[in-house]
Amino acid sequence: MKFDMTLNGKNISIESSPLRRLLDILREDLGLTGTKEGCGEGECGACAVIMDGMLVNSCMVPAIQLPGKHVLTIEGLGSPEEPDPLQRAFVEEGAVQCGFCTPGMVMASRFLLSQNNKPDKEQIRMGLAGNLCRCTGYERIFRAVERAAGEGYGETIEPSFFLSTPGSFELCENEKNRIFIPHSTEEALAILKTHGEVITLLAGTTDIMVQLKNGRKEPEALMDISRIPELSSISLENDSLQIGSCSTYSRIYSNPVVQSHFPALQTAARLNGAITLQNRATLGGNLMTASPAADMPPVLMALGAKAVLRSTSGSREISITELWTGYRTTVRLPEEILVGIKVPIPSENSRQIFYKRGSRSMLTIARVSLAGYIEIDENGSILEPRFAVGTMGKTAFMLEDLQNFLRGRDLTEDIAIKAGNIASGSVNPRKTPEYRKQVTGNLVKKFLLGIIEERNQKEEQ
Ligand SMILES: Cc1cc2nc3c(=O)[nH]c(=O)nc-3n(C[C@H](O)[C@H](O)[C@H](O)COP(=O)(O)OP(=O)(O)OC[C@H]3O[C@@H](n4cnc5c(N)ncnc54)[C@H](O)[C@@H]3O)c2cc1C
Numbered sequence: 001m002k003f004d005m006t007l008n009g010k011n012i013s014i015e016s017s018p019l020r021r022l023l024d025i026l027r028e029d030l031g032l033t034g035t036k037e038g039c040g041e042g043e044c045g046a047c048a049v050i051m052d053g054m055l056v057n058s059c060m061v062p063a064i065q066l067p068g069k070h071v072l073t074i075e076g077l078g079s080p081e082e083p084d085p086l087q088r089a090f091v092e093e094g095a096v097q098c099g100f101c102t103p104g105m106v107m108a109s110r111f112l113l114s115q116n117n118k119p120d121k122e123q124i125r126m127g128l129a130g131n132l133c134r135c136t137g138y139e140r141i142f143r144a145v146e147r148a149a150g151e152g153y154g155e156t157i158e159p160s161f162f163l164s165t166p167g168s169f170e171l172c173e174n175e176k177n178r179i180f181i182p183h184s185t186e187e188a189l190a191i192l193k194t195h196g197e198v199i200t201l202l203a204g205t206t207d208i209m210v211q212l213k214n215g216r217k218e219p220e221a222l223m224d225i226s227r228i229p230e231l232s233s234i235s236l237e238n239d240s241l242q243i244g245s246c247s248t249y250s251r252i253y254s255n256p257v258v259q260s261h262f263p264a265l266q267t268a269a270r271l272n273g274a275i276t277l278q279n280r281a282t283l284g285g286n287l288m289t290a291s292p293a294a295d296m297p298p299v300l301m302a303l304g305a306k307a308v309l310r311s312t313s314g315s316r317e318i319s320i321t322e323l324w325t326g327y328r329t330t331v332r333l334p335e336e337i338l339v340g341i342k343v344p345i346p347s348e349n350s351r352q353i354f355y356k357r358g359s360r361s362m363l364t365i366a367r368v369s370l371a372g373y374i375e376i377d378e379n380g381s382i383l384e385p386r387f388a389v390g391t392m393g394k395t396a397f398m399l400e401d402l403q404n405f406l407r408g409r410d411l412t413e414d415i416a417i418k419a420g421n422i423a424s425g426s427v428n429p430r431k432t433p434e435y436r437k438q439v440t441g442n443l444v445k446k447f448l449l450g451i452i453e454e455r456n457q458k459e460e461q
């Protein structure tokens with residue numbers, strides 16, 4: 001395909017196959033070798049660039065999503081002869097160590113400072129959490145960011161997400177009927193009606209690009225749905241929050257309604273990879289990969305969400321618990337798109353939680369994930385308990401025995417301990433069963449005991 005985009009402030013024309021990575025276009029086609037390749041799987045941040053105002057890993061961005069985009073690379077900040085103040089701060093603080101990770105670190109710092117020009121140490125640490133430095137010389141890097149911030153560095157980069165309608169592009173003869181970039185859901189559904197059996201939908205592509213790297217056969221036909229405005233909208237309607245399937249994690253956790261009513265969803269979105277991933281990966285992509293280790297299914301199950309699937313024949317709304325049919329399979333028909341999720345606004349007397357435990361505290365795939373939601377009446381009786389776990393079977397599932405045990409009981413310490421034991425007994429994972437059973441029980445107990453402690457504190461006041 002041929003298309004136009006803006007690179008470091010200049011309009012350029014590109015010719016590329018649709019799944020070629022932005023990283024390769026930059027390095028191999030355009031000779032901009034400042035952007036480096038480390039893992040090629042979205043984990044190290046060496047390839048980070050800023051696209052439409054957001055930090056992204058260029059190894060995760062396929063060419064089909066580039067028409068009309070604005071990309072800023074390390075070369076766009078300054079040159080060796082004339083470095084910009086952030087690059088200078090890195091040099092002066094001795095933060096340029098192996099040199100290989102540095103461009104990604106600088107771009108992540110540029111993004112961080114554009115969002116928050118006076119970050120504290122923790123915010124700097126979090127801002128650079130997706131940029132791995134194997135020589136572990138993070139301190140100098142953090143000092144460089146502090147220095148640049150102290151010097152007043154941090155011009156805002158407006159995320160132009162909503163403006164970023166696909167720019168002009170032309171398809172080569174062999175790509176017609178194979179590559180689709182619709183502007184609206186209706187247009188996308190009409191295309192799916194004819195070509196649905198062979199089309200692979202692309203949203204944030206963080207799952208698909210890794211699969212392609214690991215040898216998955218290239219799809220016969222592609223449709224980019226990431227730029228359809230309706231699919232990225234988040235709105236409050238009739239006591240439920242409607243989240244478009246292409247909403248990215250960073251849009252979800254920045255949403256004021258999510259922040260005020262859905263702390264469990266906010267936590268899950270924040271724990272999903274690093275910022276570069278959160279700026280690309282979508283809720284719909286997470287649900288439709290149907291991975292048992294995915295973070296969003298248990299949270300949405302505990303929150304009582306519904307999934308909305310649409311085709312040209314109409315919409316159907318199903319309980320989120322009915323979306324998956326087995327390991328990596330869903331009820332979606334080839335002509336359908338998951339357009340979004342509806343999550344009811346929780347009652348005022350409710351509490352919710354999402355816990356994720358993995359091999360490290362951050363940037364980890366869950367070994368145990370547990371989401372809980374509980375409504376309690378004014379006398380302390382449990383009205384509506386909902387618990388769901390991920391990673392323990394072919395799909396995420398609800399802990400029915402635990403829910404039945406808790407419903408209608410008064411929440412006491414004794415009940416919390418018994419509930420933990422029931423939760424442990426309700427899961428039977430194939431790998432490391434003892435550890436995961438115990439952690440599941442402990443997390444349920446922790447959640448319930450926390451509610452009791454909060455209630456006791458209130459009574460003492
Ligand atoms: C470094 C790294 C870290 C990760 N960390 C986590 C993590 O901590 N937790 C976690 O749960 N996952 C994690 N993932 C997995 C992945 O990022 C998420 O599952 C992500 O949400 C997928 O969304 P996407 O938009 O990138 O999906 P895509 O790759 O675009 O699509 C995934 C699948 O969903 C389909 N699809 C997408 N949208 C729709 C739709 N609207 N309707 C129908 N089908 C659709 C696509 O056709 C494709 O089959 C990680 C991945 C990487 C590379």
Ligand code: FES
Pocket residue numbers: 036037038039040041042043044045046047048057058059060
């Ligand atoms: S090369 Fe590691 S994230 Fe892209």
Ligand code: FES
Pocket residue numbers: 096097098099100101102132133134135136137
């Ligand atoms: S700066 Fe590259 S490994 Fe530390």
